Amino acid sequence: MKPIILANKSFRSLGLVLVTALLPVTALAEITLNGFASIRGTSVSSDGGLEPFPGFEEGELSFNPESLFALQAQADLGEGLSATVQLFGEGRSDFEVEARWAYLSYQFNDKHRLSAGRFANPIFHQSEYEKVGYAHNFSRLPKAVYIDFDFSTIEGVALDSQYNLGDYSLSTKVLFGGWSGESFSAVTNTFVDFGMDNIISANATLAGDWWQLFGGFFAAQIDGTSIDNSTVFPLAAAGISAASKTGATAGQIEDFKSRIGWDNKDAFYWFSGFAIDRDNWLLDFEFVDYVVKDSTDAANQSWYLALGRRFDNVVLTVHTEDYAQSPDHDFLNGVAHPALLATGKGINNAFGQREFDGVGLSVRYDFHPSAAFKADYFSGTDTRAAVGDYKILSFGIDLVF
Amino acid sequence: MKKLLIISSLLFCQLALAEVAVIVHPSNNNQLDEATISKIFLGREKSFADGQSVVPLALADAAPASSAFNDAVLKKSSSQLKAYWSKLVFTGKGTPPKEIGSDEEMLKLVATNPSVIGYVDASKVDASVKVALKF
Numbered sequence: 001m002k003p004i005i006l007a008n009k010s011f012r013s014l015g016l017v018l019v020t021a022l023l024p025v026t027a028l029a030e031i032t033l034n035g036f037a038s039i040r041g042t043s044v045s046s047d048g049g050l051e052p053f054p055g056f057e058e059g060e061l062s063f064n065p066e067s068l069f070a071l072q073a074q075a076d077l078g079e080g081l082s083a084t085v086q087l088f089g090e091g092r093s094d095f096e097v098e099a100r101w102a103y104l105s106y107q108f109n110d111k112h113r114l115s116a117g118r119f120a121n122p123i124f125h126q127s128e129y130e131k132v133g134y135a136h137n138f139s140r141l142p143k144a145v146y147i148d149f150d151f152s153t154i155e156g157v158a159l160d161s162q163y164n165l166g167d168y169s170l171s172t173k174v175l176f177g178g179w180s181g182e183s184f185s186a187v188t189n190t191f192v193d194f195g196m197d198n199i200i201s202a203n204a205t206l207a208g209d210w211w212q213l214f215g216g217f218f219a220a221q222i223d224g225t226s227i228d229n230s231t232v233f234p235l236a237a238a239g240i241s242a243a244s245k246t247g248a249t250a251g252q253i254e255d256f257k258s259r260i261g262w263d264n265k266d267a268f269y270w271f272s273g274f275a276i277d278r279d280n281w282l283l284d285f286e287f288v289d290y291v292v293k294d295s296t297d298a299a300n301q302s303w304y305l306a307l308g309r310r311f312d313n314v315v316l317t318v319h320t321e322d323y324a325q326s327p328d329h330d331f332l333n334g335v336a337h338p339a340l341l342a343t344g345k346g347i348n349n350a351f352g353q354r355e356f357d358g359v360g361l362s363v364r365y366d367f368h369p370s371a372a373f374k375a376d377y378f379s380g381t382d383t384r385a386a387v388g389d390y391k392i393l394s395f396g397i398d399l400v401f
Numbered sequence: 402m403k404k405l406l407i408i409s410s411l412l413f414c415q416l417a418l419a420e421v422a423v424i425v426h427p428s429n430n431n432q433l434d435e436a437t438i439s440k441i442f443l444g445r446e447k448s449f450a451d452g453q454s455v456v457p458l459a460l461a462d463a464a465p466a467s468s469a470f471n472d473a474v475l476k477k478s479s480s481q482l483k484a485y486w487s488k489l490v491f492t493g494k495g496t497p498p499k500e501i502g503s504d505e506e507m508l509k510l511v512a513t514n515p516s517v518i519g520y521v522d523a524s525k526v527d528a529s530v531k532v533a534l535k536f
Contacts, residue, residue: 036487135491136484
């Protein structure tokens with residue numbers, strides 16, 4: 001990676017003027033421009049005819065779903081203070097450019113840096129650079145774990161720390177923030193308004209020369225009025241109606257609605273895993289577990305395992321992944337009316353209906369100092385009848401500059 | 402075929418003999434071993450042992466000393482190194498060492514700034530800098 005460094009008085013092009021407009025810094029600021037891009041053709045087919053993931057186009061080869069570009073500008077204001085903005089656009093959003101990141105950072109000392117603004121949400125180990133294809137050996141990080149959460153960018157404050165422990169290094173991050181936007185519901189196959197408040201997150205990575213151990217969590221309070229009104233309560237309407245006709249009291253129904261709803265409930269996500277890169281053999285494993293507690297959401301336990309072999313400038317990777325959900329009816333303990341009980345269980349089962357697993361083969365060829373060609377083939381099975389068995393074939397180029 | 406073998410052997414000898422010198426300012430008295438140098442150039446160590454802040458400088462990819470240094474000290478190819486820094490740059494966790502165009506420019510920068518650490522082809526070292534380690 002070769003950063004482009006410019007004193008801002010030398011800006012001439014329109015693009016650079018744009019950057020200076022976004023970052024009104026002092027005349028002494030030094031601006032570093034970096035970027036990344038992926039141009040990828042993806043072909044998806046499924047027995048049921050529905051694309052396995054939103055944004056993909058079933059039955060055709062398309063360069064739209066997985067192509068993207070980003071331009072990042074960092075202004076070094078001196079004495080540890082910097083400002084960063086990342087402009088990002090991807091094919092699935094018609095390359096509409098958004099300020100994916102916009103934050104200020106202050107490096108207190110060698111170990112600690114505080115950031116505030118909009119930045120990546122470290123949901124799982126590789127979430128922060130999930131979109132930077134060049135940074136990993138897959139065409140896309142395994143979907144079972146990296147399923148394109150809509151809350152991948154949040155607003156808040158974060159403290160990054162780095163420690164050296166003899167031959168090992170320990171990096172940690174703690175964060176507080178919030179997010180609001182739209183989230184994909186597999187139950188209705190639509191996007192609904194969704195929010196997360198009071199996000200608290202912490203993670204750590206301990207690394208040696210050829211290994212990494214990592215783990216972390218994030219907890220948040222759900223702002224789920226919209227998903228309750230658009231998905232959860234409509235799914236329960238028939239059952240509530242039947243219950244009210246067979247003796248359920250208004251109090252019982254209100255109690256039931258508060259149990260099945262997501263609004264103001266606590267979400268909890270955690271991950272752990274390891275990575276090994278030794279003698280040109282690569283082994284990666286990550287396990288994740290998450291749920292919106294005490295609601296109709298089904299607990300999710302997913303993982304992937306990848307084995308890779310590096311041959312000079314070629315890396316071959318085979319991986320297997322599993323996205324599993326576990327409906328748990330404990331949130332209905334105390335609900336006596338049989339119609340309400342059955343309805344609650346049914347909704348919980350509906351939220352837990354989608355599972356998938358599969359096996360993938362990926363090849364990466366570093367044909368250029370700043371670019372890698374990648375191709376992959378993935379064969380999976382989705383429990384939704386509308387999807388069923390599915391295949392993903394893709395090829396493309398990831399680059400950084 | 403014989404000529405090809407001779408040329409290959411000569412090239413191999415040339416590569417095998419090529420040495421990289423890690424250089425610092427003459428006033429820098431810190432003891433630097435391979436592990437510490439690796440941490441500095443991977444962004445994991447930001448100060449010398451005496452507390453002086455450290456500014457690592459790298460040679461451009463095309464320089465033979467660059468790939469020799471990356472292989473011997475950082476144990477990474479150029480592409481692996483780029484992937485490593487991609488994870489840090491695009492998560493706001495670090496910036497790679499700035500790239501310098503020539504051994505001569507590197508010598509000049511190291512000789513004039515006690516915070517700087519760099520590397521050059523060992524045959525290019527002069528009295529303006531101190532050699533911390535050779536590979």
